[in-house]
Amino acid sequence: MAKQIRYGMVGGDLHAFIGEVHRKAINFDTRVEFAAGCFSRDAAKNDETAQEYCIDKSRVYGDFREMAAKEAARADGIDFVVITTPNSTHYEVAKEFLSNGINVVCEKPLCFEISQAEELVSLAKEKGLLFGITYTYTGYTMTKVMKEMIAEGKIGKIASVNAEYVQDWLINELSPVEGAQENLSVWRKDPKYSGISNCVGDIGTHIENYVHYVTGLKIKRLLATTNTFGHALDLNSNIIVEYDNGVNGAYWCSQIAMGHLNGLVVRVFGELGSLEWQQEHPDYLRFTPKGGAPQILSRGDGYIKEKAGATSRIPVGHPEGLYIAFANIYRNFVSALIDKKNGKSVESADFPTVSEGLSGVRFIHAVVDSAKNNSAWVEL
Ligand SMILES: NC(=O)c1ccc[n+]([C@@H]2O[C@H](COP(=O)([O-])OP(=O)(O)OC[C@H]3O[C@@H](n4cnc5c(N)ncnc54)[C@H](O)[C@@H]3O)[C@@H](O)[C@H]2O)c1
Structure with a gap:
């Protein structure tokens, strides 16, 4: 059966730190398909990561702007993007995906400038898109x-x-x-x-x-x-x-x-x-x-x-850890996305949002x- 929600990632090649943690955390719950990526500006690392995850070649992008535009144009395009690049790129990547009508999960800190953060808050609201920030420990x-x-x-x-x-x-x-x-x-x-x-x-x-x-x-x-x-x-x-x-x-x-x-x-x-x-x-x-x-x-x-x-997720005495904290944030984010698709309210969804990023x-x-x-x- 096809998965209900598709996601793509910017950053997080196989040599990076947090991208892999996001992928594992998303996979704890099985409702999401990993469909596209722009994992690195280095073509070899980009391809290597895509191959590891069996991402279709047509959905591996050398540039995040191309990814946002092409994914937005596909009938089976991604529902949300996960941004795991260094801080300097968060603003432009998030803005690009929001502008193309794609929901966002972004790493902290949200961006460099207060004015940029305010703009992202407004843009997400204007477009009616969900924007999560991975303040991991709240999970x-x-x-x-x-x-x-x-x-x-x-x-x-x-x-x-x-x-x-x-x-x-x-x-x-x-x-x-x-x-x-x-x-x-x-x-x-x-x-x-x-x-x-x-x-x-x-x-x-x-x-x-x-x-x-x-x-x-x-x-x-x-x-x-x-x-x-x-x-x-x-x-x-x-x-x-x-x-x-x-x-x-x-x-x-x-x-x-x-x-x-x-x-x-x-x-x-x-x-x-x-x-x-x-x-x-x-x-x-x-x-x-x-x-x-x-x-x-x-x-x-x-x-x-x-x-x-x-x-x-597992009985007490069996240590859980960071992956589960991350997974809990994603579970709530994905549930909110599904609710939103079904026209339900997402007001009470429990995940850190772009306002907390600001x-x-x-x-x-x-x-x-x-x-x-x-x-x-x-x-x-
Ligand atoms: N929530 C947390 O607990 C937590 C933990 C660690 C890191 N972070 C945050 O995650 C972000 C990434 O940190 P990291 O330690 O994984 O960094 P990293 O250096 O290990 O990985 C960065 C990745 O981004 C890729 N990249 C850089 N520019 C790119 C571009 N323009 N297009 C595509 N890919 C690009 C690199 O190739 C690399 O794969 C940072 O903002 C950091 O603050 C958050």
């Missing part, structure tokens, strides 16, 4: 449990937020190591590909989005320091935020935090309790009720509510502006 079951518990008042009124996303993969930037091999992701250090920020754009935006997702709080203003250690872009940043309800939060993102691999940790403190979630142990959530002992809640247990529990771009600019201005408060 985990225990993230959804955290969101539900906060909404139900389990920790009461929020008093403070503390979150960090720390890695050490750029530690050699502090003191170069002769002959050390650089990995594929080094474009992140180059403003031409990364934009005005490296670390804040790459991982700080995940904190910004995650905290908003679980708490509903919006940042009103922030002040920040960034550290470049003599390089073009930031490798470490400390950020104090003030939300629209006057509560403060402290964020730290770093790529030079020795001994930390992919340490996204989010702690929310309320008048009646606190919650803490760690990306490296994603199946667990630490809940401390006021006056009670800390409790470790786990995915798939009976006390996990139906809605959040439905995002869990918030991320505003966040990056505010952090960089504040750091440049002696850590002055910057309104968002």
Whole structure:
């Protein structure tokens, strides 16, 4: 039986990092056919990737503009495109596909400029197209449990937020190591590909989005320091935020935090309790009720509510992981696409949208502006 939905990808050749994760995540659910691609500007890598996935030769494109136009003209053209190129190209690729009437899923950060992000929000609305952003960590079951518990008042009124996303993969930037091999992701250090920020754009935006997702709080203003250690872009940043309800939060993102691999940790403190979630142990959530002992809640247990529990794919005790978090975002996006095709409302669909992408771009600019201005408060 033919699949209900078709997708294509820009970027993500076999040597790239995140494109393959997207493909695997989409495949967890079986409703989508992988039909077209422009995986690299390098023709050999483009062909090699297409062959690996048995993509018909007529649907392998050397240029994303040609792909958008030709796919839009086909009766069996793709329903959505997945953009997994470096940051510098997100805006033009997304705009091209939206202009051709094709729904989009784009990697974060959405684009370089706030005006570009606003344009993409307007264009998606004007064309009536879905636009998802892969803020991956919102797809985990225990993230959804955290969101539900906060909404139900389990920790009461929020008093403070503390979150960090720390890695050490750029530690050699502090003191170069002769002959050390650089990995594929080094474009992140180059403003031409990364934009005005490296670390804040790459991982700080995940904190910004995650905290908003679980708490509903919006940042009103922030002040920040960034550290470049003599390089073009930031490798470490400390950020104090003030939300629209006057509560403060402290964020730290770093790529030079020795001994930390992919340490996204989010702690929310309320008048009646606190919650803490760690990306490296994603199946667990630490809940401390006021006056009670800390409790470790786990995915798939009976006390996990139906809605959040439905995002869990295998019984508790069998670790899930990043692929499932990604797959949950895609499952909701694809369900929304099918609903939209069938004329149903997609208002309550649970996936990060282009509006969250815009918030991320505003966040990056505010952090960089504040750091440049002696850590002055910057309104968002
Ligand atoms: N959501 C997440 O958790 C997450 C994780 C990693 C990366 N990312 C984001 O994903 C994006 C890609 O990151 P990566 O680490 O996979 O990069 P990468 O360098 O590993 O891969 C980039 C890919 O884009 C291709 N490419 C570049 N320009 C192109 C063009 N004009 N047309 C077609 N293909 C082109 C390259 O050939 C390569 O295949 C970045 O925006 C990054 O911030 C997000």
